[in-house]
Amino acid sequence: xxxxxxxxxxxxxxxxxxxxxxxxxxxxxTVVVAFSSSPxxxxxxxxxxxxxxxxxxxxxxxxxxxxxxxxxxxxxxxxSLVLGTAxxxxxxxxxxxxxxxxxxxxxxxxxxxxxVLGVAMLQFFREIGLRDAYWSLLLAHVVITLPFVMRxxxxxMGSFDFSIIDAARTLGMSYPxxxxxxxxxxxxPAYLTGGLFAFLASMDxxxxxxxxxxxxxxxxxxxxxxxxxxxxxxxxxxxxxxxILLAVTVLAIGARTVGxxxxxxx
Amino acid sequence: xxxxxxxxxxxxxxxxxxxxxxxxxxxxxxLLFLALIYALPLALLLFQSLRGAxxxxxIANYVAFFSEPFNxxxxxxxxxxxxxxxxxxxxxxxxxxxxxxxxxxxWLTVFLVAMVLPMSLGVVVKAFAWSILFRANGxxxxxxxxxxxxxxxxxxxxxxxxLVIGAANVFLPFMVxxxxxVLQQQQASLADAAAxxxxxxxxxxxxxxxxxxxxxxxxxxxxxxxxxxxxxVIPSLIVGETQQNLPMxxxxxxxxxxxxxxxxxxxxxxxxxxxxxxxGSSWLARRLGARE
Amino acid sequence: xxxxVIASSQPESLSVTGAMTPGDKRYxxxxxxxxxxxxxxxxxxxxxxxxxxxxVSLLGPSGCxxxxxxxxIAGLMPADGGDVVLGARNITLVPAHxxxxxxxxxxxxxxxxxxxxxxxxFGLKARGETxxxxxxxxxxxxxxxxxxxxxxxxTGLSGGQQQRVAVARALVVRPDLLLLDEPxxxxxxxxxxTMQVELKSLLRDRDITAIFVTHDQEEAMGVSDRIAVMNxxxxxxxxxxxxxxxxxxTPFVMDFVGxxxxxxxxxVGHEAGVSVIETARGHVTAPVDLPVGSAAIIAxxxxxxxxxxxxxxxxxxxxNTISAHLEDAMVLGSKTILHGRAEDGDRIVCELSGxxxxxxxxxxxxxxxxxxxxxAYAVGP
Numbered sequence: 001x002x003x004x005x006x007x008x009x010x011x012x013x014x015x016x017x018x019x020x021x022x023x024x025x026x027x028x029x030t031v032v033v034a035f036s037s038s039p040x041x042x043x044x045x046x047x048x049x050x051x052x053x054x055x056x057x058x059x060x061x062x063x064x065x066x067x068x069x070x071x072x073x074x075x076x077x078x079x080s081l082v083l084g085t086a087x088x089x090x091x092x093x094x095x096x097x098x099x100x101x102x103x104x105x106x107x108x109x110x111x112x113x114x115x116v117l118g119v120a121m122l123q124f125f126r127e128i129g130l131r132d133a134y135w136s137l138l139l140a141h142v143v144i145t146l147p148f149v150m151r152x153x154x155x156x157m158g159s160f161d162f163s164i165i166d167a168a169r170t171l172g173m174s175y176p177x178x179x180x181x182x183x184x185x186x187x188x189p190a191y192l193t194g195g196l197f198a199f200l201a202s203m204d205x206x207x208x209x210x211x212x213x214x215x216x217x218x219x220x221x222x223x224x225x226x227x228x229x230x231x232x233x234x235x236x237x238x239x240x241x242x243x244i245l246l247a248v249t250v251l252a253i254g255a256r257t258v259g260x261x262x263x264x265x266x
Numbered sequence: 267x268x269x270x271x272x273x274x275x276x277x278x279x280x281x282x283x284x285x286x287x288x289x290x291x292x293x294x295x296x297l298l299f300l301a302l303i304y305a306l307p308l309a310l311l312l313f314q315s316l317r318g319a320x321x322x323x324x325i326a327n328y329v330a331f332f333s334e335p336f337n338x339x340x341x342x343x344x345x346x347x348x349x350x351x352x353x354x355x356x357x358x359x360x361x362x363x364x365x366x367x368x369x370x371x372x373w374l375t376v377f378l379v380a381m382v383l384p385m386s387l388g389v390v391v392k393a394f395a396w397s398i399l400f401r402a403n404g405x406x407x408x409x410x411x412x413x414x415x416x417x418x419x420x421x422x423x424x425x426x427x428x429l430v431i432g433a434a435n436v437f438l439p440f441m442v443x444x445x446x447x448v449l450q451q452q453q454a455s456l457a458d459a460a461a462x463x464x465x466x467x468x469x470x471x472x473x474x475x476x477x478x479x480x481x482x483x484x485x486x487x488x489x490x491x492x493x494x495x496x497x498x499v500i501p502s503l504i505v506g507e508t509q510q511n512l513p514m515x516x517x518x519x520x521x522x523x524x525x526x527x528x529x530x531x532x533x534x535x536x537x538x539x540x541x542x543x544x545x546g547s548s549w550l551a552r553r554l555g556a557r558e
Numbered sequence: 559x560x561x562x563v564i565a566s567s568q569p570e571s572l573s574v575t576g577a578m579t580p581g582d583k584r585y586x587x588x589x590x591x592x593x594x595x596x597x598x599x600x601x602x603x604x605x606x607x608x609x610x611x612x613x614v615s616l617l618g619p620s621g622c623x624x625x626x627x628x629x630x631i632a633g634l635m636p637a638d639g640g641d642v643v644l645g646a647r648n649i650t651l652v653p654a655h656x657x658x659x660x661x662x663x664x665x666x667x668x669x670x671x672x673x674x675x676x677x678x679x680f681g682l683k684a685r686g687e688t689x690x691x692x693x694x695x696x697x698x699x700x701x702x703x704x705x706x707x708x709x710x711x712x713t714g715l716s717g718g719q720q721q722r723v724a725v726a727r728a729l730v731v732r733p734d735l736l737l738l739d740e741p742x743x744x745x746x747x748x749x750x751x752t753m754q755v756e757l758k759s760l761l762r763d764r765d766i767t768a769i770f771v772t773h774d775q776e777e778a779m780g781v782s783d784r785i786a787v788m789n790x791x792x793x794x795x796x797x798x799x800x801x802x803x804x805x806x807x808t809p810f811v812m813d814f815v816g817x818x819x820x821x822x823x824x825x826v827g828h829e830a831g832v833s834v835i836e837t838a839r840g841h842v843t844a845p846v847d848l849p850v851g852s853a854a855i856i857a858x859x860x861x862x863x864x865x866x867x868x869x870x871x872x873x874x875x876x877x878n879t880i881s882a883h884l885e886d887a888m889v890l891g892s893k894t895i896l897h898g899r900a901e902d903g904d905r906i907v908c909e910l911s912g913x914x915x916x917x918x919x920x921x922x923x924x925x926x927x928x929x930x931x932x933x934a935y936a937v938g939p
């Protein structure tokens with residue numbers, strides 16, 4: 001290693017650590033503000049208090065929004081996992097024209113501007129007479145979550161040795177059972193990762209949802225932005241802190257069961 | 267005489283005959299769903315944008331849009347901010363991915379958590395946290411004055427610079443992870459091989475490391491660019507109405523102006539930009555992959 | 559013969575081919591190199607000397623330090639101490655890309671984004687030696703018989719083809735020294751033998767000095783002039799293959815290079831130049847000076863052992879004899895191998911030329927060999 005190599009290496013480490021701090025900064029701010037006693041976002045906070053966490057109970061609209069978002073995220077992720085497994089298997093195992101095109105197509109919603117999708121779906125649902133906000137949101141969120149699931153599953157199935165399914169079949173399992181008992185457990189990390197990213201993407205989605213909500217069905221990001229515009233106070237930071245804790249728990253579980261590195265690298 | 271396959275020139279693999287495979291049917295439900303709920307609405311949107319107020323087909327809507335200098339300004343701003351964000355993200359992400367590639371154990375976990383945990387925060391909260399930071403009496407200004415960079419509070423909020431920084435922060439993981447993935451797949455001995463052949467550090471970077479990571483850069487860059495072009499929440503909270511980008515214009519048309527025609531037209535333009543980015547990056551990726 | 563087992567790293571400089579000036583004998587000189595990883599000393603006081611044009615192998619089990627030594631010589635890893643001198647240059651502190659030492663890696667390390675000819679040209683471009691580049695590349699490819707593949711992508715090549723491109727790439731820059739890290743281990747057996755012969759004649763024709771790293775004893779013996787048998791960071795013996803085989807310095811070398819009949823025992827008698835060792839199978843006389851009372855190992859190469867099935871024939875003078883029950887008789891066509899039942903750690907094996915099908919499992923056989931063929935080592939107090 002020459003001296004230039006050494007300098008390269010040190011500089012890249014410095015930048016990387018700075019990037020980690022950079023990425024963690026918003027999380028830090030949020031958590032600090034959540035424990036601040038002041039209703040104004042002064043940093044550093046004058047003193048610490050838990051009042052905003054207690055305050056959350058009074059914000060019923062917020063709780064409803066959380067529940068709706070969790071519901072949408074969970075259901076759409078589940079649907080995507082099923083549809084995604086089937087589609088990924090077709091692409092990974094099939095030998096037909098257009099496999100690559102199908103893979104690109106299913107992952108493409110990621111690259112489309114959310115707002116445009118929202119507008120398009122709004123107009124389309126109106127055309128076909130779908131007025132229910134919940135069902136509109138659910139359909140839209142499947143479109144949001146499916147690409148995340150597909151991307152991870154495609155990669156995982158691409159490196160999966162399918163001959164062990166054949167082995168299971170020679171030992172007496174039917175094809176569906178072999179898939180259920182052999183393929184899915186082995187792809188657990190991919191499911192965990194894909195499901196996690198999909199879930200988060202759904203929870204976090206604003207641009208598509210804004211067009212499909214109505215007064216009674218507001219997802220969390222929409223409600224939060226509304227709050228920020230109307231009466232910004234650190235209660236939102238308190239709730240976000242709760243969500244961060246949830247994410248840390250999921251990551252910790254993932255780390256223990258599957259291994260964090262394996263999980264994130266798919 | 268036996269001639270091992272290595273001694274004579276290898277025959278190229280016979281191309282697989284494309285046949286219909288029953289397993290393709292598995293993809294049907296997902297494809298059908300996306301076709302109906304995703305592709306069809308988008309196609310209708312594009313079609314709508316070509317319809318005039320009297321129902322005739324034409325590009326009148328586009329002409330109307332582009333004849334307003336204000337609109338062109340918004341378009342340019344959108345593209346410019348997206349390009350700057352992508353560039354900033356790349357400059358930070360590349361060394362980070364390199365360091366991550368070398369990291370082991372605890373450090374690797376730290377990096378990976380740093381990439382993934384911010385996603386749990388949600389874009390609204392993140393953008394809001396940045397708006398707090400950028401305030402005149404915010405922590406960044408306080409810190410800069412404390413270490414003597416400036417004497418008076420610098421106006422950061424409502425500037426394009428702040429927007430680019432905030433956006434780069436939100437989208438950074440999406441630039442790091444593709445480059446990291448490519449680095450992981452690389453043989454470690456390539457750098458050694460290059461060195462033993464006489465390549466110094468700079469030659470190695472430009473002729474080995476950079477070309478091999480280019481696919482990751484293209485993938486990450488395309489993704490971050492399209493995210494930046496489409497962002498709504500981040501600019502709303504950091505620069506507000508003073509500097510609108512295309513998505514903000516769309517939202518305004520629909521939610522405040524109630525001008526759906528205009529909103530659809532702008533949406534179509536944004537869609538065309540996004541599709542161009544997808545097509546452009548996959549063309550680039552294919553060219554890189556096919557290089558001898 | 560040596561008195562005792564000394565795990566020393568003193569190289570045995572035997573004569574080398576051709577007329578060489580004294581300077582040439584020390585074309586590559588590694589002195590007192592040491593290296594530790596994470597506090598664990600991997601190598602200490604490593605000395606190695608080889609002549610220009612020599613083909614040397616570093617042979618040993620995994621973890622013996624052979625790859626570490628290779629990387630230190632190549633400059634890919636800095637030594638903690640010691641010197642590396644090549645020709646007249648002390649290259650200890652010279653970075654890898656300025657040493658003019660080419661390396662062929664175990665997985666070939668071909669650049670996937672470059673074609674075959676671009677790979678070969680890489681070193682020339684890196685050094686700025688672009689004059690006649692096309693011609694040099696073409697020559698190098700012709701040398702390894704890959705001239706038809708110039709514009710092909712490297713990713714479609716088979717293992718053997720990739721290896722040849724890697725060799726061409728390493729040689730086109732005319733290195734002062736060529737290092738090869740287990741270059742044949744990824745190839746199947748048939749191909750391996752072909753490539754070893756090809757590579758050896760190629761290197762010979764061009765008078766190239768090369769060091770191979772391998773764990774395959776047959777490969778080392780086939781390809782090199784001298785072999786450095788390494789164990790736990792030290793060179794146990796550095797000699798040509800016949801010396802290693804017939805006169806191994808330590809039990810490790812004896813076991814690693816070739817098979818042998820071996821018995822452990824204790825020295826019970828000693829006269830000038832001769833020791834008697836008592837083993838589980840009886841007394842064995844060896845033409846070695848060993849201190850009485852020390853634990854010892856005796857060994858003899860299987861093809862020097864004769865089998866007698868007449869248990870009551872007189873013991874021939876000047877011979878060692880042991881008896882054993884026959885475990886197995888393997889008739890392999892050109893030779894027959896007899897395995898006798900032996901106690902733990904011992905091995906009784908005899909190799910007879912030709913087909914001998916009369917042996918039955920369980921039968922008692924007397925094994926006999928000449929005293930002067932006996933190898934013996936003291937292995938402890």
